Amino acid sequence: MPKRTFRFLAIFVLLCSVSSLIAQQKVTLSGYIKDADDGEALIGATVFVRETKSGSASNVYGFYSVTLPPGKYIIEFTYVGYQPIVKQVELIKNQRLNLEMAGESQQLEEVVISGERVDANVTSTEMSTNKLDIQTIRKLPAFLGEVDVLKSIQLLPGVSTVGEGAAGFNVRGGGVGQNLILLDEAPVYNSSHLFGFFSVFNPDAVKDTKLYKGAIPAQHGGRIASLLDVRTKEGNSKRFEANGGIGTVFSRLALEAPIVKDKSSFILAGRRSYIDILARPFLQDLGDVGLNFYDLTMKTNYDFDKNNRLYLSGYFGRDVFEFDENQGFNWGSKTASLRWNHVFNARLFSNFTAVYSKYDYQLEFGEDARDKFTWDSDVTNYMFKPEFTYFVNNYNEVSFGGSFIYYTFEPANAVGVSAGERIDFSLDKKYNLESAVYLSNKHELSDRFSAEYGLRYSMFRYLGPGVAYEYGDAEPGERKPMTGVKNYDRWETIQTYSNLEPRFSFKYQFNASSSIKGSYNRMSQYIHLVSNTTASNPLDVWVPSSNNLKPQIGDQFALGYFRNFGEGNDYEASVEVYTRLAKHQVDYIDGADILINEYLEGDLLSGDGRAYGLELYLKKNVGNLNGWVSYTLGRTELQVEGINDGKWYPTRYDQTHNLKVAAFYDLNERISLSGNFTFVTGTPTTFPTSRYVVQDILIPYISDEGRNNIRLESYHRLDLSLRLEGKKMKKGKERKNEDYWVFSFYNVYGRKNPFSIYFSQDEDRVMSGEAINTEATRVAIVGTIIPSISYNFKF
Incomplete structure (x- = not known):
């Protein structure tokens, strides 16, 4: 490793140490934010301190941390699709506060409901990034009625494929092999089943899908086009x-x-x-x-x-x-x-x-x-x-x-x-x-x-x-x-x-x-x-x-x-x-x-x-x-x-x-x-x-x-x-189970989109000196x- 890199890291460690000494007069509120229904960590939940108009967001494991001078604060916890939580806390020393947020159809006790929304697409430093939650993915029409992560991201700007039957996807002009695809941090080299019609990601097991088309964080490398996490x-x-x-x-x-x-x-x-x-x-x-x-x-x-x-x-x-x-x-x-x-x-x-x-x-x-x-x-x-x-x-x-x-x-x-x-x-x-x-x-x-x-x-x-x-x-x-x-x-x-x-x-x-x-x-x-x-x-x-x-x-x-x-x-x-x-x-x-x-x-x-x-x-x-x-x-x-x-x-x-x-x-x-x-x-x-x-x-x-x-x-x-949802009530009582039917129609007007075109020679023999007939054949995977x-x- 070059000496300049060591110097860079050493200077950074020194700056962190100085920052830590300066911040000793402050206290920290931290913890995990989870779903109240199933205990799943909520990725990217927003923590906002009203008094300082600053805050943080939970990481991919649901952990958050905010550092403040000692005192009383009103802190808002928000996440799209969930009931916001507003807490009044008195910070005297470092404090751990774990939260469970309820979906919009539920309501937790001892919380104050706030109608404010966080405009993350405007306020966040992130750009060239798209996030699709599994609820949205499930709503999209899909090939043969089966929802699919890769087919869904192809509906986003800058993402494409060369056609049906093509494995993988292309991002901003990059090749299929220039995308880093991670499944719980593990690289996936072929993300498709059945020659590209389905992906290897089971929608019942997927929690979060995030595509970086640019502005890729420094912890990731190894590909030059995109990151799908x-x-x-x-x-x-x-x-x-x-x-x-x-x-x-x-x-x-x-x-x-x-x-x-x-x-x-x-x-x-x-x-x-x-x-x-x-x-x-x-x-x-x-x-x-x-x-x-x-x-x-x-x-x-x-x-x-x-x-x-x-x-x-x-x-x-x-x-x-x-x-x-x-x-x-x-x-x-x-x-x-x-x-x-x-x-x-x-x-x-x-x-x-x-x-x-x-x-x-x-x-x-x-x-x-x-x-x-x-x-x-x-x-x-x-x-x-x-x-x-x-x-x-x-x-x-x-x-x-x-x-x-x-x-x-x-x-x-x-x-x-x-x-x-x-x-x-x-x-x-x-x-x-x-x-x-x-x-x-x-x-x-x-x-x-x-x-x-x-x-x-x-x-x-x-x-x-x-x-x-x-x-x-x-x-x-x-x-x-x-x-x-x-x-x-x-x-x-x-x-x-x-x-x-x-x-x-x-x-x-x-x-x-x-x-x-x-x-x-x-x-x-x-x-x-x-x-x-x-x-x-x-x-x-x-x-x-x-x-x-x-x-x-x-x-x-x-x-x-x-x-x-x-x-x-x-x-x-x-x-x-x-x-x-x-x-x-x-x-x-x-x-x-x-x-x-x-x-x-x-x-x-x-x-x-x-x-x-x-x-x-x-x-x-x-x-x-x-x-x-x-x-x-x-x-x-x-x-x-x-x-x-x-x-x-x-x-x-x-x-x-x-x-x-x-x-x-x-x-x-x-x-x-x-x-x-x-x-x-x-x-x-x-x-x-x-x-x-x-x-x-x-x-x-x-x-x-x-x-x-x-x-x-x-x-x-x-x-x-x-999509036809099952009945919510059965014999006057609310059903505990959920079910629904999906009726899909792929390629509604039967378009024969060309995947490739090849040329062939007429099999009939011709007299010497006569022109040989050829024909072009268009191949459509789904027609x-x-x-x-x-x-x-x-x-």
Whole structure:
């Protein structure tokens, strides 16, 4: 680590010590804020001190801290969808105050109700951030009636996908592999089930979903486009609860209950699709065709005392696509997170996390044991993250800590058998160590101006054992020749990279209803997703940075105006502009061999990327009719020597216009309607520009080295949904159980949105000298209306 980084940390520790001595004349109120119904921690609940007009917010574990001079104060606790609590407290010494907030339909004793709302979208320093609670996600129309986290965030500005059947999502012109997706702090490398139609996140287990498109906090790194932070529920610590649903494609069940009431709880949530079972009568002629997915999410926690709490969570999921007993492929993820929250004192909160994460896929085809091919690949992480938050005072909240990640990449464990003879195509494993330290401060400089600034220092080491290849120069766009080979022993360093990653964001508040915000962040990404397919798929290749492949560097600038209208935050509006510049972006030569290629780095090219755009967002929060409209005007391009004659060209996921509308309407207490409409400019693709004929076979080719030279037709789709709540009363008594039906209609007007277009030659032979007929075929993954029904319950 550079000496300047040590000096920076030392100066900061000294400043904290001085601040601590100055603040000794003050006292601190701290505690946890939870849901009164099930004991779940409330993330981002606001704590506001009326007398000082300052406050704080609870962190991702529900912990808050405010520091004040001794005296009497009126403190407001608010959280959207919950009854506000107003407490009068007399602070003489440090005091712990834990609270349980009731939903709007409930009311706690000994509280004062306040009708004020906190305009967090205006007053918070955060920008380029969207948060969707699970209640909103459940209301949205969904494919085959099943609500989905990833499909929901695609309705937000700046978020897109290349179409149905595409795994993952794109943010502000970034690739699928440039998004850091965390499930309880564990990285998820493939977030999709069933080729992108569903996500791996079980809605019955999800508590909070937050997407950072920019202004990413300093404690996070490793990707240059975005961060999706998904937190699962802790389990009902009050009583037993069961949630579930029976749908067209899969069924799900979640069980949660206290182990020790108000001290320890658990949640266990599972899903299993039955597409293979429903389709079996229609596929008997094809043999034992199987297509299904399943997953299991679990979490438990234990309160040792007021200062120590332990969490253990895990996920296991798999997709299976079998053609018969000898052929097919499958893929899946496993994660485990062990977290220990420790409160050192009223102002110093810590969290220590140990993580295991693995993504793997397996492919097998052949006739029998004497003639077959098997291939499996995986990416495995072992991670440790110590994190600290120091509440200096109500105007300074300091975060610092680090992370250590050990990677193993197995690109291919591949074996072929031909006529009983075994041939090994396997590639060597790759080993890497990534570490980082960070420091940041949320600083409220005045009633109007606040800022969050920080610095992250990251280091990446490419380790042995292994073989490092050296490549020489080649003509732009051509395969590089190998010029040397060097062997390395275990733990020997092959290549080292390090980067400083500054972060800065600010907010200037004009008045109670409007503010302007700006941000800058630099991110480094040391691993790369290499794909030459139309859209990301489960067999894409993850590779680490090496002596030939430099880490990706991304710089993003954003500026936004935020405004609320009406009393009580009835309407929210925002306008953001952004520019993202990227270095060392990976592309490939024409005819590149991506799969099981020992010399893959010789086929890869490196260049620059740029993305810029405008995002508009308008949301209505109250009334029987509510929802939002988002619009993005954007552009994302690459410049790689050897492609498109060295000129800028659009990426596969470049979309000029992206319009999304989501609306909800309550007809009465039992019936509600929802709908969403999507219009997106067609994505670019590569078409041949010329052709030649050899022995009556037409061979297309691209004469100008162009890439993504044609744009597909625009994509648009309308989805509708009706939700019917179960009766609240039964035989004159209020029902304890809850249930509801969902009737969904996906792609209402049956639009055949093009996913890709391919060309083929007419099979009829032609006389010599006559023109050969060709035709273009448009592929639509979903080309008709898809109705569905699901039944959901809770007891």
